[in-house]
Amino acid sequence: MKAKHIAGTLLISIGAVLTLQGAVDANQSMVNAGIGGVFLGVVILTFSTSDYIKYDAFRAVVQPYAELTRSLANTLELKNKAVYIPPYDNLRDGGVFVPLHDDFDVDLAKLDGDMMFITDVGREKEMGLLLKPLGKELMKMYESYSEMEFTNAGIQVVENASAVLRAIGLAKSVTVEEDEDRIRVYLEGVGVEMCSAACEQIACPVCSSILLSIAKSLQELILVENFRFEDGFIEISAKKIGGIERWM
Amino acid sequence: MDVDDAVVLTLAVWVVITSILVKTVDVYVTLLLIGLLVVAEVAGSFIKPETKQGLKPAIYFLLFIFLVIVARKVMEVLS
Numbered sequence: 001m002k003a004k005h006i007a008g009t010l011l012i013s014i015g016a017v018l019t020l021q022g023a024v025d026a027n028q029s030m031v032n033a034g035i036g037g038v039f040l041g042v043v044i045l046t047f048s049t050s051d052y053i054k055y056d057a058f059r060a061v062v063q064p065y066a067e068l069t070r071s072l073a074n075t076l077e078l079k080n081k082a083v084y085i086p087p088y089d090n091l092r093d094g095g096v097f098v099p100l101h102d103d104f105d106v107d108l109a110k111l112d113g114d115m116m117f118i119t120d121v122g123r124e125k126e127m128g129l130l131l132k133p134l135g136k137e138l139m140k141m142y143e144s145y146s147e148m149e150f151t152n153a154g155i156q157v158v159e160n161a162s163a164v165l166r167a168i169g170l171a172k173s174v175t176v177e178e179d180e181d182r183i184r185v186y187l188e189g190v191g192v193e194m195c196s197a198a199c200e201q202i203a204c205p206v207c208s209s210i211l212l213s214i215a216k217s218l219q220e221l222i223l224v225e226n227f228r229f230e231d232g233f234i235e236i237s238a239k240k241i242g243g244i245e246r247w248m
Numbered sequence: 249m250d251v252d253d254a255v256v257l258t259l260a261v262w263v264v265i266t267s268i269l270v271k272t273v274d275v276y277v278t279l280l281l282i283g284l285l286v287v288a289e290v291a292g293s294f295i296k297p298e299t300k301q302g303l304k305p306a307i308y309f310l311l312f313i314f315l316v317i318v319a320r321k322v323m324e325v326l327s
Contacts, residue, residue, distance in 0.1 A: 046302035145297040
C-alpha cells in the first residue's frame with residue numbers, strides 16, 4: 001500500500017471520528033475539522049489513483065518496440081507512406097496499412113484484426129503490412145478525457161489531446177488544421193525523442209494516436225504525406241483519401 | 249514538488265484557513281466546494297486526466313450538499 005493511500009485512509013478515519021465526536025459534543029469547530037479531514041482524505045486518495053513511469057523508463061521500454069516495427073517495414077522494403085484506417089467492423093481499433101507500392105489499393109472488406117502481412121490478395125497493389133496503431137491506447141485516453149467517442153465528431157475534437165498529452169508530459173500542444181482534403185498537425189513541446197524519417201511509415205505512439213484520432217473523427221482513411229521535426233516541434237502533413245465505403 | 253502535490257497542499261491550506269475562520273457547517277462546506285472547483289479549473293490542464301475524472305464525484309457530492317443548503321435557506325425565508 002502506498003504512502004498516499006495510507007495518508008488518505010487515515011485522514012478519512014480521523015475526520016469521520018472527529019465529525020461524530022463533534023456532533024455528539026455539539027462542538028462546531030470539531031465538526032468542521034472532521035469534515036475537512038474527510039475532504040482532504042478523499043482528495044489525497046483521488047490523487048493516488050495512478051502512477052506514471054519516468055520518461056527515461058518509458059523511452060527504454062518503448063523505443064526497442066518502435067525500432068522493431070520500423071525494421072520490419074525496412075526488411076519488407078515497403079516504400080509507401082502509412083495509411084491510417086479508422087475503426088470499423090473488421091478492425092475494431094483501427095489500423096495502419098503500409099502499402100508495398102505507391103500506386104496502392106486496399107480492400108477493407110478483406111482485412112481483419114488477425115492479419116499482418118497482406119500478401120494473399122489478387123493484385124500486387126493491394127499488398128502491404130497491416131499493423132495495430134501504436135497510439136490506440138493514447139486515443140482511448142483522449143476519448144475518456146473528452147467524455148465522448150471521436151467517431152464522426154469532427155476534426156477539432158482531436159485538439160482535446162493537448163490536455164492529456166500535457167498532463168502526462170508527452171507534448172505541450174496539438175493544433176490541427178483542415179483545408180479541403182489536406183490536413184496539417186502541429187505538435188509542440190514533444191517529449192518523445194524517437195521521431196525520424198521512418199515516422200512516415202510507422203509513427204511513434206504520440207503521432208500515431210493523433211493520426212488515428214483524426215481518421216476516427218472524420219471516418220476517413222488518412223494518407224501520411226510528410227513529417228517535419230525539429231527540437232520538439234513536429235509538423236505532420238496528411239491527406240484524406242476517402243471514407244470506409246469507398247475502400248470496401 | 250509536482251502539480252499533484254501543489255494541488256493537495258493548496259487544498260490543505262484552504263481547509264485549515266476555512267476551518268479556523270468559519271463556524272457554521274453550511275458556509276464551511278460551500279467554501280470547500282468553491283476551493284475544489286477553483287483548483288480543478290486552474291490546475292485541470294496540468295493534472296492527470298483520470299485524477300480530474302476522480303475529483304468529479306467529490307464535486308458532485310458537495311454540489312448536492314450545496315443544493316440542500318440552498319433549499320433549506322429558501323424554505324426558511326418562505327416560512
